[in-house]
Amino acid sequence: MTRxxxxxxxxALIAVTLLTxxxxxxxxxxxxxxxxxxxxPAAGREIASFSVPELSLRLARKMAKxxxxxxxxxxxxxxxxxxxxxxxxxxGATSPKALLNVLAGIDxxxxxxxxxxxxxxxxxxxxxxxxxxxxxxxxKER
Numbered sequence: 281m282t283r284x285x286x287x288x289x290x291x292a293l294i295a296v297t298l299l300t301x302x303x304x305x306x307x308x309x310x311x312x313x314x315x316x317x318x319x320x321p322a323a324g325r326e327i328a329s330f331s332v333p334e335l336s337l338r339l340a341r342k343m344a345k346x347x348x349x350x351x352x353x354x355x356x357x358x359x360x361x362x363x364x365x366x367x368x369x370x371x372g373a374t375s376p377k378a379l380l381n382v383l384a385g386i387d388x389x390x391x392x393x394x395x396x397x398x399x400x401x402x403x404x405x406x407x408x409x410x411x412x413x414x415x416x417x418x419x420k421e422r
Contacts, residue, residue, distance in 0.1 A: 325354065328367050328376040329393040330383055335363045339387060346382050350374050364393070 332339065340358035343365060347353045352373025357366040367379050376395050383390040 324371050325368060325398045326371055326376075327396045327398060328369065328379050329396065330365045330367065330380065331363060331391045331393050332365050332383070332387055333363055333389045334387060335360055335365065340365065343383055343386055346386055347379070350378065350382055353379070365390075368398070 335358060337360065344356050347356055347367060352370040354368045354370065369379065376392055380390065380392050
């Protein structure tokens with residue numbers, strides 16, 4: 281019996297590599313600036329969620345590359361199974377409309393789903409603050 285697929289350890293290594301390299305975006309010459317912004321408190325940052333019906337790894341990489349040139353973009357988090365791309369950005373440096381223009385230039389079917397604030401709300405901070413799924417979540421840890 282021959283096996284044509286990659287062994288499980290190789291697939292795990294590929295997945296870890298993709299998860300650690302694709303999500304964080306910033307100009308190649310400014311990764312320290314992006315890291316510094318992410319280390320600051322979340323006030324002034326938001327996440328724009330986009331529906332991308334044909335989202336694939338290749339398309340996610342192409343979109344990430346295009347977003348690098350947009351000022352204020354901190355990272356993009358693709359969810360291939362839900363065909364969704366979440367983009368974290370600095371409020372005032374760019375806008376969801378500007379991000380949509382960049383993404384729709386690559387795939388015209390891209391639609392803005394919503395924008396979510398990041399950071400602690402009034403009162404005590406929650407471990408769910410900043411999660412783009414906070415409103416739809418049941419609150420149970422996974």
